[in-house]
Amino acid sequence: MDTPRNRVLEAWMAEHGYSSNSLADAVNRALEELTGRHGGLDGSSVRGWKAGRVTWPKSATRRALENISGLPAVALGFVPRSRTRADPASRQQEDPVMKRRTLVGGVAAAAAAASIPGIPVPRRIGMSDVDRLQKRFTEIIASDQQHGGQLGIEQRAAALADEALALQNRGSATQRVRNSLYASAAAFRSSAMWAAIDGRRYDIAKVHMREAQALAEMSGDQAIKFRIWSHAGTMYRHMGRPTDALAANDVARNLHLTRSDPLFACLGHARQAATLGLTGDATAVRHALGCAQEAFERADPSLARPVWMTGISDGSEVETLALSAHLRLGNFEQAETHAHRSLTLLRPQMRRDHAINTARLAVAQLGQGDAEPAVVTAMKVPADIAAQHARVTRVLQGFGTALRATAPHSTAMRTWTEHTAVWGSTK
Incomplete structure (x- = not known):
C-alpha cells in the first residue's frame, strides 16, 4: 500500500x-x-x-x-x-x-x-497575510481609477502601508515573506504618494516618496522601485521641473526590469516623452514615443504583472502620455488623435483618466480653433470630477481661460460660463 x-x-x-x-x-x-x-x-x-x-x-x-x-x-x-x-x-x-x-x-x-x-x-506570518494585503492593494488601485487624487485614498493607502509594516513585528516569517511585506508596504506608500500627486499636494507627496523608496530598497522588488521613481518623474513634471523629472525617469528606466520586460521599458519611454514635451524638444519627444511603441510591440501580453500596470498593458497609458506630450508642444492635431485613441482604449472603470483625457481633448480642439466642438467635448466631463479632482479642474480652468482669450463674446463662451456655474453645487 x-x-x-x-x-x-x-x-x-x-x-x-x-x-x-x-x-x-x-x-x-x-x-x-x-x-x-x-x-x-x-x-x-x-x-x-x-x-x-x-x-x-x-x-x-x-x-x-x-x-x-x-x-x-x-x-x-x-x-x-x-x-x-x-x-x-x-x-x-x-x-x-x-x-x-x-x-x-x-x-x-x-x-x-x-x-x-x-x-x-510566536505567530507565524505567511503568504496568506501578504495575499490579504494584495487584495487591499487591488481595492486601492480600483479607487484611484474611479476617483483619483482624493485625500481619503491617500490616507487609506498610508494606513495600509503601516499595517504591512506592523506585521513584521507580530511574529516570525521567512525572508521571502518579509521581503513581500516590505514590497506591500512600499506599494501602499507609492499609492499614497500618487494620490497626493494627483491631488496636487506635492509637499506630502515628497514625504510619501521618501518612505516608499526606503521600503522598496528593503524589499528588493524591482517593479515597485520602478513605480516609485516613475511617479517621482511624474510629480516633478507636474511641478514644472523637467530636469528633475528626467533624472527620476532615468532611474526607473535604468532598472534591470526594463530589460527583462519591455512593457516596463515602454512606460519609461512614454513618461520620458511627456516630460520632454515640457522642454519643447519635438525631435526628442518623437524619438521617445517611437521607442515606447517599439517596446510595446515586443512585450509579451501573457506575462503576469502588477495590477497597476493595466493601463500600460492595454495601450491606453501610452496614448495618454503621447497626448500630454503633444499638448505641451502645441501639436494640437496630433494631440487630438492621441486623445481619441486613449478614450477608445480606456476601460470604463477608469473614470479619472476618462475625465482628464476628455478635458485635454477639448483643449486640443480649441487649439485648432474649433470653439463650439471643444465646449461640447469639455461639457462631457462629469461635474463631480470636474469640481473635485485637482488635475481635471486645472485643465478645465486652463480651457476656460483659453476660450475667453480666443472667443470672449461667442455663444460657446456663454454656454461654457453657464455650464461651469453649477460646479460649486457638486463640491
Missing part, C-alpha cells in the same frame, strides 16, 4: 512561503542552534517528508521543526513510529480517525503551550 502524502506539511509550507530547499536550510540552521552542528538536510529530505516516505523524523530534527513552526510535530502531519507499525488493514480502517486525532491533538497541544506563562508561541 502506498504511503499517504503529508498534506498537512505541504499546506503549512505553502502558507509560510517555504520551498523544500528553503525549509531544509531553515531546519539546518535550527539544528545548529540546538546541537552546535549544522544539519545535513537538503531539499530531497523535505520532499521525503512531504511524500510520506519519512513519517517521523529524528528527535533533533523534530525539535528544530517545532522551533521553526511553533507547532508540535504531530500538528505538521507527522505520525509517531508506534502508530506506523500498526497492522496495514487496521491502519486503513483507522486512517480517517487517526488523521483527525492527529490534527486535533496538534491544535490542542499548540493551544496548551500558548496558555502556559513564560512559553511564547
Whole structure:
C-alpha cells in the first residue's frame, strides 16, 4: 500500500512561503542552534517528508521543526513510529480517525503551550497575510481609477502601508515573506504618494516618496522601485521641473526590469516623452514615443504583472502620455488623435483618466480653433470630477481661460460660463 502524502506539511509550507530547499536550510540552521552542528538536510529530505516516505523524523530534527513552526510535530502531519507499525488493514480502517486525532491533538497541544506563562508561541506570518494585503492593494488601485487624487485614498493607502509594516513585528516569517511585506508596504506608500500627486499636494507627496523608496530598497522588488521613481518623474513634471523629472525617469528606466520586460521599458519611454514635451524638444519627444511603441510591440501580453500596470498593458497609458506630450508642444492635431485613441482604449472603470483625457481633448480642439466642438467635448466631463479632482479642474480652468482669450463674446463662451456655474453645487 502506498504511503499517504503529508498534506498537512505541504499546506503549512505553502502558507509560510517555504520551498523544500528553503525549509531544509531553515531546519539546518535550527539544528545548529540546538546541537552546535549544522544539519545535513537538503531539499530531497523535505520532499521525503512531504511524500510520506519519512513519517517521523529524528528527535533533533523534530525539535528544530517545532522551533521553526511553533507547532508540535504531530500538528505538521507527522505520525509517531508506534502508530506506523500498526497492522496495514487496521491502519486503513483507522486512517480517517487517526488523521483527525492527529490534527486535533496538534491544535490542542499548540493551544496548551500558548496558555502556559513564560512559553511564547510566536505567530507565524505567511503568504496568506501578504495575499490579504494584495487584495487591499487591488481595492486601492480600483479607487484611484474611479476617483483619483482624493485625500481619503491617500490616507487609506498610508494606513495600509503601516499595517504591512506592523506585521513584521507580530511574529516570525521567512525572508521571502518579509521581503513581500516590505514590497506591500512600499506599494501602499507609492499609492499614497500618487494620490497626493494627483491631488496636487506635492509637499506630502515628497514625504510619501521618501518612505516608499526606503521600503522598496528593503524589499528588493524591482517593479515597485520602478513605480516609485516613475511617479517621482511624474510629480516633478507636474511641478514644472523637467530636469528633475528626467533624472527620476532615468532611474526607473535604468532598472534591470526594463530589460527583462519591455512593457516596463515602454512606460519609461512614454513618461520620458511627456516630460520632454515640457522642454519643447519635438525631435526628442518623437524619438521617445517611437521607442515606447517599439517596446510595446515586443512585450509579451501573457506575462503576469502588477495590477497597476493595466493601463500600460492595454495601450491606453501610452496614448495618454503621447497626448500630454503633444499638448505641451502645441501639436494640437496630433494631440487630438492621441486623445481619441486613449478614450477608445480606456476601460470604463477608469473614470479619472476618462475625465482628464476628455478635458485635454477639448483643449486640443480649441487649439485648432474649433470653439463650439471643444465646449461640447469639455461639457462631457462629469461635474463631480470636474469640481473635485485637482488635475481635471486645472485643465478645465486652463480651457476656460483659453476660450475667453480666443472667443470672449461667442455663444460657446456663454454656454461654457453657464455650464461651469453649477460646479460649486457638486463640491
